[in-house]
Amino acid sequence: MENFSFKNPTDIRFGKDRIDSELRDVITSFGGNVLLVYGGQSVKRSGLYDRVLKALDGLNITELPGIEPNPKIDSVRKGQQLVKDNNIDVILAVGGGSVIDASKVIGSARYYEGDPWDLVLDSGKRMALKQLPLVDILTLSATGSEMNRGSVISNPETHQKFGTGGPNTPAVSFLDPSLTFTVPTRQTAAGSMDIMSHLIEQYFDRSINNDVSKGLIEGLMRSVIKWAPVAIKEPDNYDARANLMWNATMALNGIVGLGDVNNWTVHPMEHELSAYYDITHGVGLGILTPRWLKAVQKDSSTHELLARFAKNVWGITVSDENEAGSEAIKQTYDWISSLGFEMTLPEVGIKDETNFDAMAESAVTTGDLSRNGYIKLTPDDVKAIYRDSM
Numbered sequence: 001m002e003n004f005s006f007k008n009p010t011d012i013r014f015g016k017d018r019i020d021s022e023l024r025d026v027i028t029s030f031g032g033n034v035l036l037v038y039g040g041q042s043v044k045r046s047g048l049y050d051r052v053l054k055a056l057d058g059l060n061i062t063e064l065p066g067i068e069p070n071p072k073i074d075s076v077r078k079g080q081q082l083v084k085d086n087n088i089d090v091i092l093a094v095g096g097g098s099v100i101d102a103s104k105v106i107g108s109a110r111y112y113e114g115d116p117w118d119l120v121l122d123s124g125k126r127m128a129l130k131q132l133p134l135v136d137i138l139t140l141s142a143t144g145s146e147m148n149r150g151s152v153i154s155n156p157e158t159h160q161k162f163g164t165g166g167p168n169t170p171a172v173s174f175l176d177p178s179l180t181f182t183v184p185t186r187q188t189a190a191g192s193m194d195i196m197s198h199l200i201e202q203y204f205d206r207s208i209n210n211d212v213s214k215g216l217i218e219g220l221m222r223s224v225i226k227w228a229p230v231a232i233k234e235p236d237n238y239d240a241r242a243n244l245m246w247n248a249t250m251a252l253n254g255i256v257g258l259g260d261v262n263n264w265t266v267h268p269m270e271h272e273l274s275a276y277y278d279i280t281h282g283v284g285l286g287i288l289t290p291r292w293l294k295a296v297q298k299d300s301s302t303h304e305l306l307a308r309f310a311k312n313v314w315g316i317t318v319s320d321e322n323e324a325g326s327e328a329i330k331q332t333y334d335w336i337s338s339l340g341f342e343m344t345l346p347e348v349g350i351k352d353e354t355n356f357d358a359m360a361e362s363a364v365t366t367g368d369l370s371r372n373g374y375i376k377l378t379p380d381d382v383k384a385i386y387r388d389s390m
């Protein structure tokens with residue numbers, strides 16, 4: 001196992017209805033000037049917006065609505081202006097990963113005089129800045145943003161979608177599974193696929209004998225495989241929503257990837273799809289993941305781990321490692337497909353190869369895939385995976 005350091009101070013408040021009694025104290029511990037950030041209409045339709053305003057009655061609330069899925073840099077620019085103009089003490093993000101991601105970068109942009117896109121391009125700049133405290137109320141189980149330092153921001157003008165890390169995780173995250181009862185089927189599926197992908201990206205890693213991480217991940221994978229279909233069938237099944245929510249947080253709060261050595265692969269390839277075509281992150285991952293696993297299997301040094309994945313995650317008992325790997329890839333594909341979303345690029349509107357060269361080059365550069373992927377991928381290899389997805 002490799003050396004690692006780990007510190008994650010996010011205060012997690014998991015469970016039903018805690019915002020009504022706890023949100024006010026949490027927010028006022030940081031001050032009375034609050035930037036309330038949210039997305040489209042879902043928080044108003046569900047009644048959550050009214051509950052939040054009631055809990056914060058009497059405080060100075062400035063609102064930043066309209067954070068879009070795959071949050072755009074223009075929203076961060078608006079937020080930067082608002083936090084400066086209103087002397088904001090704390091940001092309250094109410095929504096999914098997009099709202100939380102944008103809020104983190106706004107928290108850094110408070111202390112930056114230039115264009116916040118500079119901060120996305122260079123996380124080093126963010127690490128040198130202070131960041132406003134962030135409290136969030138999570139409404140969708142997917143990204144793990146509620147307990148990590150990452151954000152992913154898009155710039156439609158340049159067709160770029162990049163991850164950026166800041167100095168802090170959210171200060172406090174309210175995780176109330178019942179707030180996800182209203183998440184539509186497609187987003188529940190996409191969020192579950194995102195969780196599964198975070199786990200796969202960290203599992204397929206060349207670290208030696210990192211059995212703690214592998215074992216934790218196998219348990220989390222079995223749980224998302226079990227509960228995602230239940231949440232899709234019964235949207236207000238609390239146990240399903242609770243398991244998915246805590247799974248999403250655990251999959252990407254840093255713990256299960258400790259001691260890993262490789263970069264992620266499918267995420268950089270997917271971020272190119274959403275940068276060029278603005279598709280849903282989890283749907284892109286669902287299309288690419290089984291194709292990437294097929295590419296992985298071509299390298300025989302991966303067969304032992306694929307066979308372990310087959311046995312411990314999918315319960316496949318055939319003794320031939322290569323056969324077990326093939327069966328696991330098939331079962332992974334079938335599970336993704338059973339969640340009900342599109343399984344090819346043309347079905348999500350990517351009908352030709354026009355941008356594949358640029359996308360493949362960028363994915364390899366951003367993810368350092370030709371040097372540090374689990375299997376090393378050149379731009380031609382990435383293009384082959386995009387083509388296999390047509």
Ligand code: NZQ
Pocket residue numbers: 038039040041042043046067068069070071095096097098099101139140141142143144145148150151152179180181182183184187190191194252267281
């Ligand atoms: O905008 P509203 O009306 O709120 O609707 C949202 C949005 O349309 C809806 N929604 C959220 N909660 C709901 C709900 N609808 C009904 N009821 C609720 N309770 O869901 C839609 C998608 O929301 P979004 O926040 O975009 O989804 P998600 O949480 O999947 O976030 C995706 C973004 O996170 C990035 C992705 O690339 C993408 O930009 N990621 C962030 C990561 C991180 N910070 O660590 C890692 C991930 O790998 C990922 O890249």
Ligand code: ZN
Pocket residue numbers: 143194197198267281
């Ligand atoms: Zn993801």
